[in-house]
Amino acid sequence: VIDGVIKEPPSQSEVDRIKTKVVKDFELSFNNTERVSRELSEWAAMGDWRLMFLDRDRFEKVTPEDVARVAAKYLKASNRTTGEFIPTENPDKDRTVVPAPPDVSELLKNYTGKAAVADGEVFDPSPANIDARTVRFTLPSGMKVALLQKKTRGGAVTAAISLHYGDEKSVFGRITAAQLAGAMLMRGTQKHSRQELQDELDKIKTQLRANASSTEANVTLTSLRANLPAALTLAAEVLKQPAFPENEFEQIRQASLAGAENALHEPQALAPNALNRHFTQYPSGDPRGVTTFEEDIENYKK
Numbered sequence: 001v002i003d004g005v006i007k008e009p010p011s012q013s014e015v016d017r018i019k020t021k022v023v024k025d026f027e028l029s030f031n032n033t034e035r036v037s038r039e040l041s042e043w044a045a046m047g048d049w050r051l052m053f054l055d056r057d058r059f060e061k062v063t064p065e066d067v068a069r070v071a072a073k074y075l076k077a078s079n080r081t082t083g084e085f086i087p088t089e090n091p092d093k094d095r096t097v098v099p100a101p102p103d104v105s106e107l108l109k110n111y112t113g114k115a116a117v118a119d120g121e122v123f124d125p126s127p128a129n130i131d132a133r134t135v136r137f138t139l140p141s142g143m144k145v146a147l148l149q150k151k152t153r154g155g156a157v158t159a160a161i162s163l164h165y166g167d168e169k170s171v172f173g174r175i176t177a178a179q180l181a182g183a184m185l186m187r188g189t190q191k192h193s194r195q196e197l198q199d200e201l202d203k204i205k206t207q208l209r210a211n212a213s214s215t216e217a218n219v220t221l222t223s224l225r226a227n228l229p230a231a232l233t234l235a236a237e238v239l240k241q242p243a244f245p246e247n248e249f250e251q252i253r254q255a256s257l258a259g260a261e262n263a264l265h266e267p268q269a270l271a272p273n274a275l276n277r278h279f280t281q282y283p284s285g286d287p288r289g290v291t292t293f294e295e296d297i298e299n300y301k302k
Helices: 002-007 012-029 033-045 051-060 064-074 104-108 127-133 175-187 194-203 225-240 246-263 267-279 293-301
Strands: 134-138 144-148 156-164 207-212 216-224
Touching: 002 064, 012 033, 012 051, 012 064, 012 194, 033 051, 051 104, 127 134, 156 225, 175 194, 175 207, 175 225, 175 246, 175 293, 194 225, 207 225, 216 225, 246 267, 246 293, 267 293
Parallel strands: none
Antiparallel strands: 134 144, 156 216, 207 216
16 A cells, blocks of 8 residues: 555545645634643644644645655655564665654744634523523524524534434334434435535535434534535535445445344443333334344345
8 A cells, every 4th residue: 555655646536635634624724722732742842832833834835756755765665664563685775764853943033924813702502591591583494593693713604404203103113223224324315325425525624423313303413604505514414315325335234234243242232222121111113112233234234
């Protein structure tokens, strides 16, 4: 694999994909004060906290040619250490020596950062204040909406959508299929493959998660205020136009089957399953019931 990077360097689209994802993760990290402080301390330990921003700026300028050049220079068999070493009579002496770290003060003497992250507001999290600040209404479809507007760090927006459906009769015996359907939601839509969907989310700096059970589907997303419409459009696409590609389905099914088979030999899985079954007296197939791992295995195979 390592040699392949030298023989076939990554394309422009591959490099852009990674750059977009890294920049997204970098910007979203500023909405988490704990994570930012931890990262800053790591860079400070390497010489100066501003190196974190310099590294970000340099990363944005990386080209496929840069990747190919560095790979050819450093990813050499003569530079590589593996678990097994077989000495030869004439070892390769043409090794690339990693240069000494540069002078940090010289690197940063003229450095100026980018625009600061937007500040949030001091928010009173009491139930009374939350209730007073929340706007509630019902859409023509019957969906109930609650909006809590406040200034957030970095202009971050968090949204959660919960859809409820079915009853104990209509979903009877469909629990496993529903769970697998929920696991498939993020595996591709009729418009985007799994990778294309992730690429679109990275471009609009959005984290999106979707899952479902036999009685409800849930979507949570974190984005930026300006990108919220695009994020909601992708969330709707995930819910309304899933593609359910067969190869992705088989991967999930096999992984679920392996998990259930492994649980048959794990006391930490068997004990709570037995306890839950003891206190949940509903027939197999009922959404309120608890299946055995043997039943799960049989359901996954079907």
